[in-house]
Structures are given as C-alpha cells and as structure tokens.
Amino acid sequence: MPRQTVKVCIRTRPTANFASEAIQIDVAKSTVLINTAHKKAMEAHHPDVGMNNSESLYGFNFHQVLHNASQDTVYETMTRDVVQTVVDGTNGTVMTYGQTGSGKTFTMIGDTRNFAHRGIAPRAITHIFNTISERPEIDFKISCVYYEIYNEKVYDLLDDLSNSETRTDFQIAEEKSGRGVHVRGLNECDIPSEQDALNFLYSGELARTTSQHKLNRKSNRSHSIFTIYIQQRARSGVSERIIASKLNLVDLAGSERLKKTIDGDIDDTTKKESMYINQSLTYLEQCVVALSKKGGGGYVPYRQTKLTNVLKDSIGGNCNTLMFANMWGEEAHLEETISTLRLAARMMRVQNDTQKVESFDDAMMVKKLTKEVKELKQELLMHDAMVERSGIVYDDYTPEQKLELREKIEKFMAAEIGSDEEYDAVSLSSVRQMREILNQFKRITLEKDVHIKRAVTAAANGSMTRGMDMTGAEAKGEGGTPSFGDAKDAVGDVVEGDGFGLGMAGGDLRPSQLDGSPSRNPISRGSPGKSFERDRDLSFEAQDKGAATMTATRSEFKGEVPEDKEEAFALYKRTKGRGENQQMLSLKAEVKSLKSKSKALTVECNDYKGEIDRIGGKIASKKEKRLSQMQPGGYSDDIDVVDEEEFELMKQQREAKKGYKAGMSELMDLKDKIRNMQNDIDDRKYELLQEFDHWHGIALGTVIDDGGGAGKLDEETGEVMDDAEMFEKMELERIRAENPDSIAFFQAQKTRRANQTQNSLTIRQMGKNKRSVGV
Numbered sequence: 001m002p003r004q005t006v007k008v009c010i011r012t013r014p015t016a017n018f019a020s021e022a023i024q025i026d027v028a029k030s031t032v033l034i035n036t037a038h039k040k041a042m043e044a045h046h047p048d049v050g051m052n053n054s055e056s057l058y059g060f061n062f063h064q065v066l067h068n069a070s071q072d073t074v075y076e077t078m079t080r081d082v083v084q085t086v087v088d089g090t091n092g093t094v095m096t097y098g099q100t101g102s103g104k105t106f107t108m109i110g111d112t113r114n115f116a117h118r119g120i121a122p123r124a125i126t127h128i129f130n131t132i133s134e135r136p137e138i139d140f141k142i143s144c145v146y147y148e149i150y151n152e153k154v155y156d157l158l159d160d161l162s163n164s165e166t167r168t169d170f171q172i173a174e175e176k177s178g179r180g181v182h183v184r185g186l187n188e189c190d191i192p193s194e195q196d197a198l199n200f201l202y203s204g205e206l207a208r209t210t211s212q213h214k215l216n217r218k219s220n221r222s223h224s225i226f227t228i229y230i231q232q233r234a235r236s237g238v239s240e241r242i243i244a245s246k247l248n249l250v251d252l253a254g255s256e257r258l259k260k261t262i263d264g265d266i267d268d269t270t271k272k273e274s275m276y277i278n279q280s281l282t283y284l285e286q287c288v289v290a291l292s293k294k295g296g297g298g299y300v301p302y303r304q305t306k307l308t309n310v311l312k313d314s315i316g317g318n319c320n321t322l323m324f325a326n327m328w329g330e331e332a333h334l335e336e337t338i339s340t341l342r343l344a345a346r347m348m349r350v351q352n353d354t355q356k357v358e359s360f361d362d363a364m365m366v367k368k369l370t371k372e373v374k375e376l377k378q379e380l381l382m383h384d385a386m387v388e389r390s391g392i393v394y395d396d397y398t399p400e401q402k403l404e405l406r407e408k409i410e411k412f413m414a415a416e417i418g419s420d421e422e423y424d425a426v427s428l429s430s431v432r433q434m435r436e437i438l439n440q441f442k443r444i445t446l447e448k449d450v451h452i453k454r455a456v457t458a459a460a461n462g463s464m465t466r467g468m469d470m471t472g473a474e475a476k477g478e479g480g481t482p483s484f485g486d487a488k489d490a491v492g493d494v495v496e497g498d499g500f501g502l503g504m505a506g507g508d509l510r511p512s513q514l515d516g517s518p519s520r521n522p523i524s525r526g527s528p529g530k531s532f533e534r535d536r537d538l539s540f541e542a543q544d545k546g547a548a549t550m551t552a553t554r555s556e557f558k559g560e561v562p563e564d565k566e567e568a569f570a571l572y573k574r575t576k577g578r579g580e581n582q583q584m585l586s587l588k589a590e591v592k593s594l595k596s597k598s599k600a601l602t603v604e605c606n607d608y609k610g611e612i613d614r615i616g617g618k619i620a621s622k623k624e625k626r627l628s629q630m631q632p633g634g635y636s637d638d639i640d641v642v643d644e645e646e647f648e649l650m651k652q653q654r655e656a657k658k659g660y661k662a663g664m665s666e667l668m669d670l671k672d673k674i675r676n677m678q679n680d681i682d683d684r685k686y687e688l689l690q691e692f693d694h695w696h697g698i699a700l701g702t703v704i705d706d707g708g709g710a711g712k713l714d715e716e717t718g719e720v721m722d723d724a725e726m727f728e729k730m731e732l733e734r735i736r737a738e739n740p741d742s743i744a745f746f747q748a749q750k751t752r753r754a755n756q757t758q759n760s761l762t763i764r765q766m767g768k769n770k771r772s773v774g775v
C-alpha cells in the first residue's frame with residue numbers, strides 16, 4: 001500500500017510589523033528560524049521538535065514556506081497536486097491550522113468579493129470541474145456536504161436554518177471501505193456544475209458561527225469541513241467498476257488566549273467556545289504526537305473529540321493530506337507562532353496511506369453477465385443452424401417441454417427393442433437435454449417402483465383389485481413439472497406480508513409538496529416570496545372549492561385590486577387568469593377521473609392476484625397430499641409429479657397471470673399518464689402564479705408596466721430584458737472579456753450577496769443565536 005507523510009506548508013500573514021529581528025524565513029530552503037533571546041518571558045519548549053533548538057533558538061524545516069505569497073501561489077505550489085490526485089481517484093485533505101487571525105479562512109475560502117483573492121476551496125472547485133470536462137469518457141458524479149463542529153457538536157451548514165427547531169447534532173460513522181469516516185445524516189447535495197458547487201460553498205460559509213474579537217473582526221468559532229465526493233466510472237468497457245474519492249477542505253478554528261482576544265468582561269458563550277476550541281486542538285496535537293512517534297502502532301486518541309474523529313482519515317488514514325500552518329509573524333504572537341510551527345513539524349512525521357477506493361456496481365455486473373449469457377446463447381443457436389441442428393433448448397425446460405420429453409421417453413420404452421420406433425423416439429441433441437432425459441427416466445422408474453410396491457402390498461392384503469385400479473394419470477405417470485403456482489413467482493409488485501402492494505394511494509395520502517414542509521435545498525431557501533407561494537399553492541384548491549366565500553369577498557373589492565395577495569389572487573383567477581385557471585381545473589378533473597379508473601384497475605389486478613394465489617394454494621396442497629401418500633424412501637422431496645388435474649390448475653393459473661400482467665401494464669401506463677398530467681398542472685400553476693405576480697405588481701404600482709415591449713431584446717435568447725437584466729448582461733460580458741474563468745465565481749458571488757441581504761441572513765442569525773443559547 002503506498003504510504004507518504006502529511007505535507008506541510010507554512011504561510012505567513014502579511015504585516016507591516018513583521019518581527020524580522022526574531023523571525024528569519026528562508027523561502028528557498030523552506031526554513032523558519034526564531035530567536036527569542038530578547039524575550040525573557042518565553043516559556044519552556046520541547047527540544048525534540050525542530051533542529052538545534054536551544055533555550056532561545058528554534059529552527060524548523062518544512063516542505064514549503066510561503067512568505068507574503070499570493071493566493072494563486074498558494075494554490076499552484078502544493079494544493080493543485082492534492083486536488084488532482086482526488087480527481088484521479090485518491091482521497092485528499094487540505095487543512096488550515098494556526099492561531100486566531102493568522103489567515104486560515106483567507107487561505108481556505110479567500111475574499112468572497114474578489115476573484116483574484118479567492119481561496120483554495122473555490123479554486124479547487126474550478127480545478128475539479130475543468131478536469132472533468134476534459135474527460136468525457138468518464139461518468140462523474142459529484143456531491144458535497146458542508147458542516148461545522150461548534151462546541152463539540154456537528155451542525156449541517158447546508159441544512160435549512162430557518163427550520164432551527166429540527167437542527168440536530170449529527171453522529172460520526174466510519175465505513176472501512178467506501179466512504180471512510182463521514183457524518184451520518186447530513187444533506188448531501190449533488191453538484192452538477194462549478195457554479196452550483198460555489199453556491200453551496202458560499203451559502204454554507206455564510207452559515208458558519210462567527211464573532212468579533214480584538215484580533216479578528218470575523219473570527220470563526222467552529223471547525224468547518226467542506227467535503228466534495230467524486231464517484232467515477234468509465235462510460236464504456238468496465239463500467240461496473242466505481243472509483244470513489246473525496247476532498248476534505250478543513251478550516252480549523254484558531255487557537256486563542258482569552259486575555260489576548262477579549263477586552264474587559266468575558267461572556268459565558270465566548271468562554272465556552274474558547275474552551276471547546278482549545279480542547280479540540282489539544283487533542284488534535286495529542287493525536288499528531290502519537291502518530292508521529294517512530295514505529296507508530298501506539299494508541300491514538302481519535303475518539304476524544306469530534307474533530308479528531310472526523311480527521312481520522314486525514315491524519316494517519318487513507319488520504320493525501322496537506323496542512324497549511326498559518327503564522328502571524330508579529331512579535332506579539334511569537335509564542336503562538338512557535339507552538340503552531342511545533343505542531344506543523346510533528347505533522348510532517350505522520351504517515352498516511354494513499355490507496356484508491358474501488359467498488360463494483362452489482363446491478364451493472366448482473367446486467368453485463370446477463371448480456372454475455374444472451375450473446376453466448378445466440379452464438380450457440382447460430383452454430384446449431386449452421387450444422388442443421390434444430391429444437392435445441394438452452395434455457396431451463398418449461399413444464400410443457402418436460403412433458404413432451406417424457407412422452408418421447410415413454411414411447412421409447414414402449415417400443416420394441418431395436419425397432420425403428422425405438423430409434424426415432426428420442427434423438428440426442430444437447431447436454432442439457434440428456435440431463436433432462438436422465439431426470440425423467442429416474443422419475444418414471446421411481447413411480448413404477450411405488451406402484452409395484454403398492455400393488456404388492458394390496459395383493460398381500462387380499463385387495464388386488466384396488467392395487468390394480470390405478471387412475472389414468474397414475475398409469476400415464478405424467479409429471480416432472482415443477483409447481484409454478486408459488487406466489488413468489490407472481491408477476492408484478494408484491495409487497496412483504498400478506499397484502500398486495502400495488503394499490504394507488506388515495507389523493508390525500510400522496511406525499512404532497514404543498515404540505516408546508518421547509519425546502520431542503522439551501523440555494524432555493526430564503527428566496528423572497530417563497531412562503532407566500534406555498535400559501536398560495538395551499539389556497540389554490542380551497543379557493544376553487546370555496547366559491548361562495550369568494551363571491552362574498554369579491555363584493556368588497558368594488559372594482560379595485562386588493563392589496564392582500566390571497567384575495568387578489570382569487571380575483572385574478574376569476575378575471576384575467578380565468579382561461580388558464582379553467583384549463584387547469586379541467587385538467588384536474590381529468591386527472592381525477594383517471595385516478596378512479598386506476599383504482600378500478602388496481603382492484604382488477606388484485607383480483608387476478610388473489611386468483612393466482614388461490615390456485616397456487618390448491619396446487620401446493622395437492623402436491624403435499626401426493627408426497628404424504630408416497631412410501632418413505634420411495635420418493636425424494638425435490639421430485640415433482642404433475643397429474644392432469646394439477647396440469648389443468650397450472651393452465652388456469654397461467655391465464656390468471658396473463659390477465660394480471662396485462663392489467664398491470666395498463667395500470668403502469670395510466671400511472672405514467674397521471675404523473676405527466678400532474679406535472680403539467682404544476683407547470684401551469686407556476687405560470688399562473690408568475691403572471692398573477694406581474695399583474696398584481698402593476699395594479700399596486702410596484703411594477704412598471706412596460707407593455708411587454710419597453711425592454712431591450714436579447715439577441716441570443718430573443719427575450720425582452722428589463723433594466724436589471726440588461727445591466728446584468730453587460731456586467732457578464734465585461735467579466736467574460738476580463739477573465740472567462742471567473743464567470744462561475746461571479747454568479748456565485750451574486751447568489752451569496754442575495755442570500756446575505758435577503759431574509760436568509762436573519763434566519764441564519766436566528767439559527768446561530770439559538771445554537772449559542774442552546775449549547
């Protein structure tokens with residue numbers, strides 16, 4: 001298994017007060033020297049870290065030291081390689097570590113308003129999507145989760161924070177293969193495009209718990225982890241092989257000393273936050289110390305905190321890890337700088353595995369093998385045709401084929417030895433057929449045995465007559481046909497238990513999107529008018545039904561458009577939007593009648609199913625009875641003999657199955673039709689609402705009526721644009737001309753701004769406050 005150590009890169013925060021007397025940085029040699037001779041108050045240190053450390057001299061050597069480096073350099077120097085290995089199928093982690101205010105979040109997220117100063121996370125997203133677009137032969141599935149560990153609890157940053165009542169502390173789980181360490185139950189969002197990924201990143205970043213203190217205006221009070229999952233499989237060839245990898249982007253909370261960060265009185269929340277941050281970082285250090293010991297193998301206290309638990313993969317696990325140790329090179333922070341560099345130096349000794357995680361898609365595998373079998377059978381049939389062999393069975397023998405073969409064997413046995421009849425009776429064609437012939441011979445022999453024994457017993461009892469009076473079926477010895485009356489063979493959906501689960505839920509049982517449940521989509525949440533749309537949706541039906549109430553309300557309008565949207569909407573549906581509304585209502589009526597047809601069909605199918613089961617039961621009991629009549633040892637359990645009556649039952653059951661199949665197929669078509677019509681209704685509903693909004697806005701004077709022609713025509717889409725849209729288009733053109741790569745960033749930035757300014761910010765804040773109070 002390939003092993004390598006964690007890579008460590010030091011990044012300094014630019015400052016005008018750099019302590020150049022105390023700190024010497026050699027970028028070329030990747031070293032940092034610290035001389036604290038003039039600082040008597042320096043605490044004792046551990047001589048085992050760094051090189052040639054004496055009482056006042058500390059020396060460290062790292063994989064890379066970046067001093068006053070740009071964001072671009074930070075990404076290109078070492079981060080790009082880690083992200084590339086993730087796209088190539090190996091797990092990767094990039095984390096930022098350091099004291100509060102040293103630039104961890106700047107390194108990881110960067111400036112959200114400035115493209116050139118964007119951080120590692122947005123760059124990694126662009127990198128991933130660019131690489132994917134260059135590999136059309138591979139089918140990629142990208143998703144992400146984003147969470148924070150705040151006061152030793154895990155919170156989902158992509159959850160709907162407006163629903164803070166249901167916010168939970170999530171649990172950490174570990175899959176030995178596959179996902180590795182992960183948090184159970186988080187919203188895992190599919191990310192189809194770069195811009196979606198950026199939207200998730202910035203939306204989650206807005207939800208992080210922050211506060212202001214002396215050293216940082218916006219200090220993060222939690223550890224955050226943004227994980228991008230990548231699943232890839234070839235579009236052709238061995239497409240059942242799946243490679244899964246993940247990129248963890250970890251922005252740790254900064255270590256801090258309360259007396260340095262807080263002026264005056266310290267409130268309980270800050271004290272508690274600080275205590276949890278420092279505690280988890282201490283355990284992180286303990287894990288790193290344990291892992292860095294020569295030989296390893298000792299106890300690593302991963303389980304002590306949530307942070308070390310979720311980082312288990314990244315430090316000492318299966319991962320290609322890069323740590324940025326951020327330092328703030330001012331004299332006032334020398335002590336913190338030394339402790340950051342110490343941990344960073346230890347981290348360089350931590351060994352990780354870097355192995356691809358592969359799995360197989362069972363469904364794909366079955367599909368592939370089935371295809372192979374089918375092709376081989378076709379091959380055999382072709383071969384048979386070429387050598388003029390016909391009637392060869394390559395599938396399992398059906399009951400009818402078994403019966404036919406048995407009749408041939410009986411003919412063969414009845415024929416005179418050496419006669420033409422004997423010769424013509426059976427011709428050998430395949431191994432499968434020979435095996436079936438042997439089976440039938442065995443059955444015939446056993447049956448004869450049983451009859452002889454019976455006859456002998458009857459003779460001994462003096463009842464020869466009975467012994468010789470075999471039924472036609474017995475004498476004929478029909479059989480060899482396994483029961484296919486088993487309910488398990490039934491066609492269609494059979495649910496566990498006694499019931500039959502194909503039925504359609506009644507209208508009121510259908511999971512409804514109008515049930516008022518909050519949206520789980522973080523991007524759509526917080527959009528203006530959302531809750532109103534839901535209310536309006538709810539009122540749709542009610543208003544249609546409650547025409548009397550509406551008529552009463554109408555008299556109050558006196559020809560004016562009411563300000564209240566509910567009332568205005570009712571008016572709109574009776575006036576301007578009447579045509580659309582009528583169409584929608586008639587569609588609804590049609591859906592209703594299709595639903596009752598579907599219910600009737602369901603009943604019909606259930607009847608068929610009942611019939612299939614009933615006949616199946618009869619066949620089973622006949623079989624049981626027959627077996628119980630057999631002499632012990634005269635018959636084996638797995639051998640079935642079918643008499644005429646049973647054969648008749650089988651035929652009836654087959655007819656019932658046919659009816660059931662046909663009914664099911666019609667039912668499925670009907671369900672599809674209902675689903676499509678339902679979608680159509682939803683679309684019409686949406687359009688009606690849009691048009692109503694516009695109409696209402698114009699009536700109230702909040703929207704200017706441009707008569708549909710006042711805007712400018714977009715030549716690309718042929719649509720009329722309003723001023724805001726025209727402005728946005730111009731801005732996009734400008735950005736595209738300046739830097740085509742920045743379009744997605746620009747769009748995500750806009751979404752972020754919208755999220756921030758609209759009510760989502762208040763909602764998030766509410767969530768955060770709740771968290772502070774609740775924990």
Ligand SMILES: Nc1ncnc2c1ncn2[C@@H]1O[C@H](COP(=O)(O)OP(=O)(O)OP(=O)(O)O)[C@@H](O)[C@H]1O
Nearest residue numbers: 013014100101102103104105106216219220253254
């Ligand atoms: N390399 C840099 N270039 C420009 N500004 C920087 C740099 N590093 C940090 N800053 C600025 O320093 C301030 C603090 O940085 P940041 O918030 O990233 O620190 P942090 O280590 O994440 O702090 P905390 O642990 O308190 O959250 C921010 O205003 C940030 O813009």
